[in-house]
Amino acid sequence: MADPAWLWLQCPLYLQRSALLADPDATFDDFLPEALRFRAPAPLVDIGANLTHDSFARDLEAVLRRAQAANVTALIVTGTDRAHAEQAVALAQRFPGLHATAGVHPHDASLWNGALAAAMGELHQRPEVVAVGECGLDFNRNFSTPSEQERAFEAQLGLAVENGKPLFIHERDAGQRMREMLHTWRDDISDAVIHCFTADRDTLHGYLDLDLHIGLTGWICDERRGHHLRELVRNIPLDRLMVETDCPYLLPRDLPAKLKGRRNEPSLLPWIVREIAVWRGNDEAELAHATTQTARRFFRLDTASEAQETGRAQQES
Ligand SMILES: [Zn+2]
Numbered sequence: 001m002a003d004p005a006w007l008w009l010q011c012p013l014y015l016q017r018s019a020l021l022a023d024p025d026a027t028f029d030d031f032l033p034e035a036l037r038f039r040a041p042a043p044l045v046d047i048g049a050n051l052t053h054d055s056f057a058r059d060l061e062a063v064l065r066r067a068q069a070a071n072v073t074a075l076i077v078t079g080t081d082r083a084h085a086e087q088a089v090a091l092a093q094r095f096p097g098l099h100a101t102a103g104v105h106p107h108d109a110s111l112w113n114g115a116l117a118a119a120m121g122e123l124h125q126r127p128e129v130v131a132v133g134e135c136g137l138d139f140n141r142n143f144s145t146p147s148e149q150e151r152a153f154e155a156q157l158g159l160a161v162e163n164g165k166p167l168f169i170h171e172r173d174a175g176q177r178m179r180e181m182l183h184t185w186r187d188d189i190s191d192a193v194i195h196c197f198t199a200d201r202d203t204l205h206g207y208l209d210l211d212l213h214i215g216l217t218g219w220i221c222d223e224r225r226g227h228h229l230r231e232l233v234r235n236i237p238l239d240r241l242m243v244e245t246d247c248p249y250l251l252p253r254d255l256p257a258k259l260k261g262r263r264n265e266p267s268l269l270p271w272i273v274r275e276i277a278v279w280r281g282n283d284e285a286e287l288a289h290a291t292t293q294t295a296r297r298f299f300r301l302d303t304a305s306e307a308q309e310t311g312r313a314q315q316e317s
Contacts, residue, residue: 028069028267029062035257038270040071041285045295046266047215048168048195048244049075051098052087055248055263064095066267073097074292074301075266076244078168080105080134082116085123092128092308093315099304100126101168103133109144109152117155124163127307130299132160133168134195137181140173149174150181157185160192166298167192175203182210191298196246198225204232208240213298215244218252218264218272220279230279238290242298243276245269 028037046067056063067075077092079085079102088100102123104112123129135156137149144152160167169192171178182192194207195215207214214236220226233241247264252271273291277284296302 028066031059031062031260032066032267033257033259036255036259036268036271038070038268038274040270040273040288042288043071043073043292044243044269044273044288045074045076045292045299045301046072046245046247046269047076047193047242047295047299048078048217048246049266050080050084050247050249051075051077051091052079052084053248055261056265060091063265063267064098066265067269068097070267070270072266072269074099074295076101076130076168076295076299078134078246079103079123079129081108081111082119082123085120085129089123089126089128093312096305096309099130099299099301099308100128101131101133102126102129103131103135103156103168104152105134106136106138106149106153106170107141107143109149112148112152112155117159120156121159121162124159124165127304127311129165130301130304131166131168131193132156132163134170135167136170137174137178138170138172139177146174146177150177153181157181157189160190161185161188164190166190169194170196171199175199175206179203179206179210182207182212186210193242193298195244196250198229200228201232201235204235208236213240213242213294215242216272216276217244217246218250218268218275221252221254221272221275223253233276234280236280238282238287239294241276241291242295243269243273243291245272 074097077088077100079088085102092098092100193213193215196217197214220229251264277287
């Protein structure tokens with residue numbers, strides 16, 4: 001594959017098994033200004049980290065060290081198409097504490113066909129893959145037409161029913177149609193999270209009525225467009241809420257120091273949790289603990305870690 005990030009992952013040095021995420025002496029390094037070195041009061045799970053993005057290719061190990069130092073101890077690496085899902089699986093194989101999702105983003109829905117469906121179905125069998133997605137509907141940009149998006153999403157709902165894994169869903173400006181489709185499929189799918197929720201009150205309550213989970217990002221830290229979320233977040237039951245950076249995107253806008261490169265990363269998750277805690281009126285540690293419990297249950301991380309560990313041991317023997 002010609003993708004430079006992927007080539008880098010093939011490097012033998014990189015392939016040596018790393019125990020970075022298990023290292024209790026993990027430290028922040030110079031990349032982060034002192035004022036941005038947060039540490040969560042309880043271990044966190046970042047449920048949406050696009051670590052296969054090119055911007056992480058050069059310093060991924062340092063990024064993971066900083067995550068550990070910030071007490072972000074588990075990461076779900078988002079797989080948005082076949083190549084990135086395969087890369088996400090490769091990362092989850094190398095680094096304890098990392099897991100992957102595998103799906104086709106609504107932007108790429110026009111590429112959906114039988115061969116892609118079969119490849120996704122195979123990826124979903126892997127122990128590293130803990131959710132079907134990122135998939136869904138994005139009527140904001142319509143890089144694929146709405147009907148192409150619905151077709152690809154419907155097919156991935158079907159795959160989730162087949163393998164029983166939960167769904168990691170993207171929705172932008174498509175709340176009404178998303179609710180209709182999920183209403184039809186709700187009894188058959190196991191669980192679903194609307195990641196990076198940014199919509200309005202009615203949409204939120206519609207999702208909660210469907211017994212879905214909600215993922216919140218640093219969007220809430222954006223004084224220009226995240227304002228409405230500040231009143232809404234307290235309506236999300238604590239056991240339905242998970243947190244994510246969606247890095248490298250969505251760098252929180254209200255950080256107390258400037259970050260060179262403007263790249264978001266998992267070590268900044270504690271800042272987002274702090275902000276959500278303020279607007280919900282929760283104790284920060286209680287919120288951190290609850291979102292982690294929810295994520296571990298939702299993605300079945302204990303079972304996944306065990307299966308991944310067995311896979312690694314077999315590879316090594
Ligand atoms: Zn998304």
